[in-house]
Amino acid sequence: MSRPASVTDLGRRARDAARVLATASTGLKNDALLAAAEHLEAHTAAIREANAADLAAAEADGMGAGPLDRLRLTDARLAAMAAGLRQVAGLPDPVGEVIDGWRRPNGLEISRVRVPLGVVAIIYENRPNVTSDAAGICLKSGNAAILRGSGTALRSNLAVAAALREGFAAAGLPEDCLVLVDDPSHESAVGVMQLTEYVDCLIPRGGPALIQSIRDNATVPVIIDGDGNCHVVVDAAADLDRAAAIVMNAKTQRTSVCNAAESLVVHAAIADEFLPRIAADLQSAGVRLVGDAAARAIVGSIEPATEEDFGREFLDLEMSVAIAPDLGAAIDHVNRHGSGHTEAIVTADLDAARRFTREVDAAAVIVNASTRFTDGEEFGFGAEIGISTQKLHARGPMGPRELTTYKYVVWGDGHVRT
C-alpha cells in the first residue's frame, strides 16, 4: 500500500511547526489557545453548516441514532469546545520542568528537562469535538498535531480545524501546529500509522477494529487507549453499604465508558449476605447479571456466564459476577481477566487493601471508591487525551504532561573521556 503524498506533506509541515512550537513560550501558547477559542466561536455558523452536511450524508447512509448524536455539533457543544480550549490555556505548562538533576564525581552537571514529544498523531472516530480537544492539549504541551478523523465527520473536522488554525496564526504560531488529514481513504490512515519520519507518537481513539488496525499496521510509536474490563472486588471486611453504593455507581452511573465496572467479585465469606442485596439493586436498575456457579447458587436469577463473559467489556447494563473463596483468588481473577485499566476493592481491612494495591496489575488500583474516578478531570489533570492501558510511556489518564518526553542537558568544562 503506498502512502498518499498528501500525508507525507502534512507530516513535513507538522514537523516544521513542531520545531517552532517546541521553544514557544507558555504565554504564546496560551494566547494561541485563547485565540483558537475565539475563532471557533466566530466560525460557529460555518461549522454548523459543514456539520449539517455531514449529518445529512450520514443519515442518508443509514447511520444509527447513537453515532448521529456523537457526530452532531450543537451551539452548546461548540461553546463547550471553546471553553475546553480556554480551560487548557489555564493549565500549567509541563514543558521546561527540570525533572531531576545531579552532579557526577567528574564535575559534569546533568539535568533531565521536560520537552514536547514533537509531532503527535491522533486517529479518531466519529466525534468532531475531538478535533479541538486533541489540538488544544497537543498545543499546550508544545506538540504539533496530525489529526485523522473519520470520513463521516470530514466536513465538520475541516471546518473546526480551519478555525483553530486561524486562531493559532493570529497569535503568531504556525497554523500547521494543527494539520488535518483531508483524505478519508484507508491508505491515508495507514499512511499516518507509518509516518515514521515525522510522527513521534500516535494515539488511536476508537474501538477494537481501530486498535487492531493499529497493531497490524503501525510502525510509529503508539500509545494504546484500550479497553476497560474493570472489576469491583467486595472483600470479606467490606462495609456492605459502602460496597453497594460503589458497585452501583461503578456499573450504572454511565455504562458506555471505559472506567465503568464490568465485573463484580464477591468474597465468599460475605456472599450470602451481600450478593442477594446487590443483585436485587442491580437488576432493579436494569442490569443483566451473568455469573459463575457459586454466584448462581446464591441468586438463581443470575444467568450462567461463559469464560469469555469474564473478559468482556459490556459497555452496557450487563455485569459478570464471580465468587472468590479468598482475597488471593479474587486478585488472581482480576489479574487474569482484567484489561489493565482500573480495579477497585471495597474493604475496611488495611492488610487486604495494601495487598490488593500491590498485587493487582492495572493502571489504577482503587480502594473504597468507584472505578469511575479513573479520568483526567477526576485525577486533576484538567484535560485528557485518553486513558492508556499499556505500560510504556504513560499509564492511566493522559494529560498534557503525558504528551511530553525529556532530554538530558549536560554541562561540562571541556570534559573528555579517558
Added chain:
Amino acid sequence: MSRPASVTDLGRRARDAARVLATASTGLKNDALLAAAEHLEAHTAAIREANAADLAAAEADGMGAGPLDRLRLTDARLAAMAAGLRQVAGLPDPVGEVIDGWRRPNGLEISRVRVPLGVVAIIYENRPNVTSDAAGICLKSGNAAILRGSGTALRSNLAVAAALREGFAAAGLPEDCLVLVDDPSHESAVGVMQLTEYVDCLIPRGGPALIQSIRDNATVPVIIDGDGNCHVVVDAAADLDRAAAIVMNAKTQRTSVCNAAESLVVHAAIADEFLPRIAADLQSAGVRLVGDAAARAIVGSIEPATEEDFGREFLDLEMSVAIAPDLGAAIDHVNRHGSGHTEAIVTADLDAARRFTREVDAAAVIVNASTRFTDGEEFGFGAEIGISTQKLHARGPMGPRELTTYKYVVWGDGHVRT
C-alpha cells in the same frame, strides 16, 4: 508466519514469573543477583565449553575476526559478567518509589507508584555477555526477561542462562525470571516481536537490519536503541584548545560506539583558524574527512561529502565536516541530519549554549564535553540496557529505572461519582 509453540510457552512462563517478581522485596532480588553471579562463576568450565563449540562452528562458517571476538567468552569476560551482576545488586531498587501524590478536593488521595514493566523481551546479536547483563538489569527492576540471542551464540547463551536460572532459584525466585528462546529460527524472533499477550516491552540490541525487522514485524511495544549520528558544533566563541580536545575525544577515543561523533560543524567565524588545525590532528590520527564546499575551500585534503554522508553513522575513522554561517544554521544542520542521540557544542558564550540546549532535539545535548559521555555508567545509572533514540517512555541511556512503569494508587472513603 506461525509462532512456534515454544515461544508462546516461554511467554506464559515469563509472565507467571513476573507476577511473583513484581512484589519481591529488594533484598530477595539482590540475593538472587548475587546467587546468579556465584552460579555463573561455578559454571565457568561448562560455559567455556559451550562457547568453544559456538566459536568452532562460527569459524567453520567463516565468521570474521571482529564478530568472533565478540562471541568469545574468556575467563576474564565471565568474571566481568559476574562482577556486573554484583554491581547491579548494589544499585538502588527503582520499584516502589512514590513518584508523586496529591489529594483531590473531594478527598480522594492519589499517588503514582513505580512498578516493574512486567515482561521485558530483548532480541540481541552475537554477544553472549548480553545474556547476563540484560537478565541482571531486568531482575533488579522486577521484570522477567525473555531473551532471544543469535543462533551463532546459542550454546553459549543457553549455558549462561542455565547458570543464572539456577542462581535465581537458589535464592527463592522462579527460575523463569529468565527464559531464553532456544529456537534460532526467524519464526521465533518474529514470534517474540508479536507476543502481545505476554511482552510489555521489547528492546532490540543490534544493527540496522534487526531494527528494520522490528519496525516491520513488532506488534508489542518497543524501545528502539537506534543509531547515533552525533555532532560536535564548534561555535564562534569556542575555546579552540578545548574544542580540539573534545572533537578528538568524541571522534577517536572509540569509534565503534553509538556515542562517538560522526560529524563536525564549525562556525564560519573561526573556521579559517580552527579547521586546518583540527583537520591535521584528525588526519594524523587516521581519520578520513569528507566535507562541504566551504570546508574544502579551507582544507584541500578534505574529500567531497555527499548529502548522505552528513547523515551517516560511520562507526569508523571517518567524519563529515560542515561550515555553518551562524549558530542557527549549525542547529538546523544538527536537527536535519542528527539521529536524536547526542549533540554537543563547544562554546564560551552563554547565550549560544542556552540556545543550543533549547533548540537541538536529541536525547542528550552537551555543552563543553565529549559526546562519549552519553552512557549509563557515565550518567551514574550503574548499569545500562541500551540508549534510546525514540521519545516514547525512555530517552537516552536506560538504567533500571527506565525498565519500570507506574500505577496510580487511589484511596477513598466510599467515594462515588455524581
